[in-house]
Amino acid sequence: MMHIEVVGRQLVETLKSYSADYIEVHLEESQTSHIAYRGKELESIDRTTAIGGNVRALVRGGWGFVSFNNLDELPGRVELAVRQAQFVGNEESKLAPVEPVVDTVLTPASTNPLTMPLAEKKQLLDEYNDIIWRTPRLQTSSINYGDGHKKVIFLNSLGSYIEQERTDITLRLTAIAAEGSEVQQAGLSLGSRDDFSLIQGRHRQVEQLAQRAVELLSAPQVSGGEYTVVLDPVLAGVFVHEAFGHLSEADFVYENDRLRQIMTLGKEFGSVELNIVDSAAMPGLRGSYKYDDEGVPATKTYLIREGKLVGRLHSRETAAKMNEEPTGNARAINYRYPPIVRMTNTYIEPKAASLDDIIGDIKEGVYAKNWYGGMTSMEMFTFSAGEAYMIRNGKVAEMLRPVVLTGNVFTTLKNIDAIGNDLEMNQGGGCGKGEQMPLPVANGSPHIRIRHCLVGGR
Amino acid sequence: MESILAEAKKVAEEAEVFMVSSEETPVQFEANRLKHIQSKQSTSVALRIVRQGKIGYAAATQLDDRQELVNMAVETAEFGMTARFELPSFTSYPQIEVFDPAVESVSTEEMVKLGEELISTIKAHTPDLVCDAAVSKEVISVRIINSRGGQANYKQSIFSLGIEGQLIRDTDMLFVGEGQNSCHPIPESKTVAEVVLQQLDLAKDRASAPTKLLPVVFTHHGVASSLIAPLIAAFNGKVVLEGASPIGSKLGQLVFDEKLQLWDDPTIAYRPASRPCDDEGIPSQRTPLIEQGVVANFLYDLQTAALAHTQSTGNGHRSRGGLPAPSPSAFIIAPGKATFDQMVADIKEGLVVEQLMGATQGNILGGDFSGNVLLGYKVENGKIVGRVKDTMVSGNIYQLLKQITAIGSDARWVGGFLNTPPLYFPSVSVASK
Numbered sequence: 001m002m003h004i005e006v007v008g009r010q011l012v013e014t015l016k017s018y019s020a021d022y023i024e025v026h027l028e029e030s031q032t033s034h035i036a037y038r039g040k041e042l043e044s045i046d047r048t049t050a051i052g053g054n055v056r057a058l059v060r061g062g063w064g065f066v067s068f069n070n071l072d073e074l075p076g077r078v079e080l081a082v083r084q085a086q087f088v089g090n091e092e093s094k095l096a097p098v099e100p101v102v103d104t105v106l107t108p109a110s111t112n113p114l115t116m117p118l119a120e121k122k123q124l125l126d127e128y129n130d131i132i133w134r135t136p137r138l139q140t141s142s143i144n145y146g147d148g149h150k151k152v153i154f155l156n157s158l159g160s161y162i163e164q165e166r167t168d169i170t171l172r173l174t175a176i177a178a179e180g181s182e183v184q185q186a187g188l189s190l191g192s193r194d195d196f197s198l199i200q201g202r203h204r205q206v207e208q209l210a211q212r213a214v215e216l217l218s219a220p221q222v223s224g225g226e227y228t229v230v231l232d233p234v235l236a237g238v239f240v241h242e243a244f245g246h247l248s249e250a251d252f253v254y255e256n257d258r259l260r261q262i263m264t265l266g267k268e269f270g271s272v273e274l275n276i277v278d279s280a281a282m283p284g285l286r287g288s289y290k291y292d293d294e295g296v297p298a299t300k301t302y303l304i305r306e307g308k309l310v311g312r313l314h315s316r317e318t319a320a321k322m323n324e325e326p327t328g329n330a331r332a333i334n335y336r337y338p339p340i341v342r343m344t345n346t347y348i349e350p351k352a353a354s355l356d357d358i359i360g361d362i363k364e365g366v367y368a369k370n371w372y373g374g375m376t377s378m379e380m381f382t383f384s385a386g387e388a389y390m391i392r393n394g395k396v397a398e399m400l401r402p403v404v405l406t407g408n409v410f411t412t413l414k415n416i417d418a419i420g421n422d423l424e425m426n427q428g429g430g431c432g433k434g435e436q437m438p439l440p441v442a443n444g445s446p447h448i449r450i451r452h453c454l455v456g457g458r
Numbered sequence: 459m460e461s462i463l464a465e466a467k468k469v470a471e472e473a474e475v476f477m478v479s480s481e482e483t484p485v486q487f488e489a490n491r492l493k494h495i496q497s498k499q500s501t502s503v504a505l506r507i508v509r510q511g512k513i514g515y516a517a518a519t520q521l522d523d524r525q526e527l528v529n530m531a532v533e534t535a536e537f538g539m540t541a542r543f544e545l546p547s548f549t550s551y552p553q554i555e556v557f558d559p560a561v562e563s564v565s566t567e568e569m570v571k572l573g574e575e576l577i578s579t580i581k582a583h584t585p586d587l588v589c590d591a592a593v594s595k596e597v598i599s600v601r602i603i604n605s606r607g608g609q610a611n612y613k614q615s616i617f618s619l620g621i622e623g624q625l626i627r628d629t630d631m632l633f634v635g636e637g638q639n640s641c642h643p644i645p646e647s648k649t650v651a652e653v654v655l656q657q658l659d660l661a662k663d664r665a666s667a668p669t670k671l672l673p674v675v676f677t678h679h680g681v682a683s684s685l686i687a688p689l690i691a692a693f694n695g696k697v698v699l700e701g702a703s704p705i706g707s708k709l710g711q712l713v714f715d716e717k718l719q720l721w722d723d724p725t726i727a728y729r730p731a732s733r734p735c736d737d738e739g740i741p742s743q744r745t746p747l748i749e750q751g752v753v754a755n756f757l758y759d760l761q762t763a764a765l766a767h768t769q770s771t772g773n774g775h776r777s778r779g780g781l782p783a784p785s786p787s788a789f790i791i792a793p794g795k796a797t798f799d800q801m802v803a804d805i806k807e808g809l810v811v812e813q814l815m816g817a818t819q820g821n822i823l824g825g826d827f828s829g830n831v832l833l834g835y836k837v838e839n840g841k842i843v844g845r846v847k848d849t850m851v852s853g854n855i856y857q858l859l860k861q862i863t864a865i866g867s868d869a870r871w872v873g874g875f876l877n878t879p880p881l882y883f884p885s886v887s888v889a890s891k
Contacts (some may be wrong), residue, residue, distance in 0.1 A: 140700035
């Protein structure tokens with residue numbers, strides 16, 4: 001079998017010799033394991049390995065991209081990418097300058113979950129499944145555990161040669177309760193960059209999850225309309241990702257004149273309390289890395305500071321075309337796709353309010369926790385809570401069926417009027433953009449309060 | 459592949475090797491201009507074994523390390539589920555045409571021309587629109603062999619064309635879009651362009667929606683974005699077996715409006731969702747799911763069918779390189795009699811929903827949906843008066859599909875998976891600012 005290191009070393013000298021403005025190569029080796037339970041039974045267990053790579057070439061502003069599993073005849077694939085780029089290109093190539101980097105970023109073998117025996121992983125999942133099934137009136141459950149380890153070699157025609165390893169662990173548990181033709185579900189998503197212990201010891205949460213599924217059978221549905229809404233740190237993290245994160249990705253903006261006018265730096269989006277940050281440089285989270293997939297060092301980027309738009313997320317191309325600094329946010333889920341502008345670890349910075357301060361003066365509102373998902377069209381977005389309660393006279397009251405909330409980025413962020421002191425980063429999510437999902441990211445926030453938030457219901 | 463099977467047979471009672479390889483060429487336009495040409499080659503091989511009665515599974519992208527693949531499958535078989543099924547022995551397959559060699563020979567120049575033509579037609583109508591478009595051709599080869607002498611192989615071609623347009627006025631954003639795919643080359647962009655032009659015309663003016671129950675017409679895209687995800691779960695034999703499908707115990711019972719007919723069909727010639735057999739080598743068949751409102755069948759793969767004491771419906775599907783699981787191939791909803799204009803003319807005050815955002819991110823199993831109207835129109839006195847915004851539409855599909863006012867006469871493909879007419883419901887919950 002060909003080792004990607006050997007292939008990479010062979011290519012490094014030749015990349016400069018093609019008639020292209022820029023060429024980069026990714027070579028990737030990965031292993032995954034996956035364990036799934038449906039109901040009481042372990043349903044599937046599998047292991048995979050993959051080797052693949054891609055070549056991306058830029059000529060006069062046009063891109064060519066070739067991906068492959070077969071590592072033979074790489075010079076021919078480089079030539080194909082260059083020919084494609086030549087066919088497309090008809091202007092000047094623009095890429096923000098970065099220094100060539102030669103570096104190796106390895107993960108210690110001890111934290112690679114692939115080296116852990118399957119029996120040990122199964123033991124933990126068995127414990128969780130037993131807890132779920134101790135709950136009366138449960139219909140069924142599902143547990144999906146996955147881990148992956150990969151090594152990516154990045155090299156480009158500027159002389160960069162970066163070898164990075166990364167590990168990713170995810171666990172999703174769902175409990176399903178049914179009565180007649182009524183079916184309700186409750187879920188919990190956990191994730192970790194490389195620390196298996198982060199998904200251990202969650203027995204209490206798993207128990208609550210199963211109980212919640214059963215309680216939902218008798219919970220009422222909220223009536224649709226505008227409410228004052230309080231979001232817990234998990235859901236507020238999804239909110240900041242959907243409501244603002246995607247709009248700050250410069251690839252939506254850089255070739256769109258009208259959007260550029262709307263997204264001028266300095267524009268006011270929220271109150272002076274509001275700070276939103278994206279940072280791959282924060283260590284140890286699922287969105288963390290040292291270099292992005294264009295070999296650009298990770299940065300901490302303020303998107304909103306004191307309510308005003310102060311930055312956005314860039315690839316080398318979007319940064320050059322907007323005359324801004326590159327931020328190291330070009331990411332690809334794997335070698336089958338070119339890197340595009342993505343979020344990493346995105347969060348709202350904490351302020352002073354306690355949860356009591358936030359809820360205390362709400363006469364009638366909705367307390368929404370946990371997540372099912374979220375989507376955005378840039379202007380409008382939705383995010384759905386996995387868990388919801390009415391707030392009555394300053395107190396959390398009866399449980400509701402899960403709610404879907406929606407907002408408009410130009411008004412909803414301004415309606416945030418309280419930001420808590422309890423920042424938490426949630427690692428259970430994956431982000432989708434174009435065909436590329438799920439990409440490991442982390443989202444976070446303290447508790448926040450939003451006035452006039454539209455909630456769907458019957 | 460044969461040598462992997464031979465290695466596996468040394469350590470397992472049963473074995474199956476599944477291999478899929480593809481060559482895809484997407485041509486992409488960004489902000490109205492050609493931006494990216496890609497070429498993607500991919501190969502994957504998956505080994506399923508039954509060892510000491512238990513299922514083991516492993517997949518890889520390289521064919522040369524047979525022993526590693528077998529070892530991984532053996533390792534997982536130690537913990538695997540007990541196999542209840544028998545792999546198919548030599549079988550004959552229905553003749554289902556899904557390969558047209560003309561797709562392979564479409565040149566990059568022709569693909570670029572098709573995309574440019576589509577963008578320029580739409581820009582001629584609305585010059586300020588910013589369009590992203592993609593034209594793609596792909597050839598996929600599938601081969602399955604197993605230890606009982608079963609073997610299947612087929613080649614499939616897919617050509618697709620899609621566009622998304624964005625119109626921004628101040629901070630107001632309008633999104634329109636349409637796509638089309640086929641196993642034949644798509645020679646012209648007219649069909650896609652017409653849908654987008656109609657969306658632009660209908661969305662020209664703004665209107666506001668009230669917060670109350672209203673009659674609502676879901677267009678083809680509206681049906682796809684709101685109502686289908688719960689049905690996919692409900693007819694999945696595995697969900698039924700677990701007792702988590704609301705219709706699981708209702709086989710043969712009238713659950714939906716008598717006008718509603720739904721079936722799964724991988725046998726239509728030259729459709730991207732068609733194939734002669736499923737991913738376990740079981741011959742493709744058309745499976746009725748709802749017949750005159752009555753629950754007719756559920757969808758099964760081999761293992762789930764065995765557990766449920768029934769037969770596979772040929773719906774074993776491998777997603778993301780994993781073990782086969784039941785999954786529909788293509789959902790077809792039979793057209794009715796009402797034209798779109800007749801349905802709209804019938805409404806005094808109501809909505810037409812073209813695209814509901816986030817609708818499937820809730821309790822899908824229970825049939826609930828709730829989403830933001832990304833594209834939808836207000837109807838007043840039988841006429842579409844403009845586009846609505848900041849509006850949520852919510853409901854439960856089991857309640858809605860019990861009483862359908864009318865089913866549209868014009869059925870269309872939405873993506874490769876769904877063929878549906880518009881559906882018109884008497885009363886749906888609408889919330890607006």
